[in-house]
Amino acid sequence: MKNKYALIGPVLLLLIWQGVSSLNLIDSFFLPSPFTTLKALWAILNSGAGLNDIASTLQRVLISFFIAVCIGVPVGLMLGVSERVYRSIEFIIDFFRSTPSTALFPLFLIVFGITDASKIAVAAFASALIIVFNTAYGVIHGKKSRILAARIMGASSFQIFRSIVFWESLPQTFIGVRNAVSLSLVVIVVTEMFIGTDQGLGHRIIDAQIKYDIADMYASILLTGIIGYLFNVIFLFAEKRFLRWTNK
Numbered sequence: 001m002k003n004k005y006a007l008i009g010p011v012l013l014l015l016i017w018q019g020v021s022s023l024n025l026i027d028s029f030f031l032p033s034p035f036t037t038l039k040a041l042w043a044i045l046n047s048g049a050g051l052n053d054i055a056s057t058l059q060r061v062l063i064s065f066f067i068a069v070c071i072g073v074p075v076g077l078m079l080g081v082s083e084r085v086y087r088s089i090e091f092i093i094d095f096f097r098s099t100p101s102t103a104l105f106p107l108f109l110i111v112f113g114i115t116d117a118s119k120i121a122v123a124a125f126a127s128a129l130i131i132v133f134n135t136a137y138g139v140i141h142g143k144k145s146r147i148l149a150a151r152i153m154g155a156s157s158f159q160i161f162r163s164i165v166f167w168e169s170l171p172q173t174f175i176g177v178r179n180a181v182s183l184s185l186v187v188i189v190v191t192e193m194f195i196g197t198d199q200g201l202g203h204r205i206i207d208a209q210i211k212y213d214i215a216d217m218y219a220s221i222l223l224t225g226i227i228g229y230l231f232n233v234i235f236l237f238a239e240k241r242f243l244r245w246t247n248k
Contacts (some may be wrong), residue, residue: 080139134176
């Protein structure tokens with residue numbers, strides 16, 4: 001049933017966009033019609049420069065996301081196992097998780113220099129915090145009855161962690177991972193608008209804005225949104241595929 005209504009939102013958005021453009025409620029120079037924008041999007045997808053920008057952004061996003069997962073999941077599991085330890089550093093995690101990561105970018109520029117390393121590092125930092133928080137939350141709020149039953153039956157702490165705690169935390173961990181990949185994309189695109197970048201969707205957006213190539217700017221923004229949406233769809237599919245047992 002859900003698939004029947006999946007296209008209603010995009011079609012409605014295009015109709016409203018076309019209506020605003022046709023009625024000239026906003027100057028067509030600043031808001032090209034959706035067909036003009038889609039034509040520019042097609043041109044990006046068929047140009048070497050456009051594909052290089054997409055590849056550069058995806059590479060930075062995937063590297064930062066991989067680093068975030070490798071750090072965030074183990075740290076979140078360790079903190080979640082000992083709730084007292086987590087509560088003792090909860091303020092630090094929440095403070096940096098609540099701080100706009102792009103505000104920290106100048107600090108990362110000083111530490112890592114004007115290279116891709118600074119962009120990847122700040123994206124990985126922001127994404128790892130999301131994963132740590134969600135993974136630890138999943139461990140802490142796991143079903144205590146299963147753990148208690150395992151202890152009564154003589155299971156060791158490692159056996160409980162391996163067979164119960166880890167699996168109980170997975171649904172919440174997946175939520176953190178899904179949010180983290182979206183955040184990685186956002187941070188990478190924003191940092192690409194700063195100095196030290198000659199390729200990437202963020203650089204393309206700001207470059208088009210400077211040149212007043214408005215159609216290309218909107219097309220690049222639209223492309224970024226499509227990539228973010230596809231990431232979300234992929235992780236939702238993986239969650240449903242590998243965590244089908246969560247509601248049982």
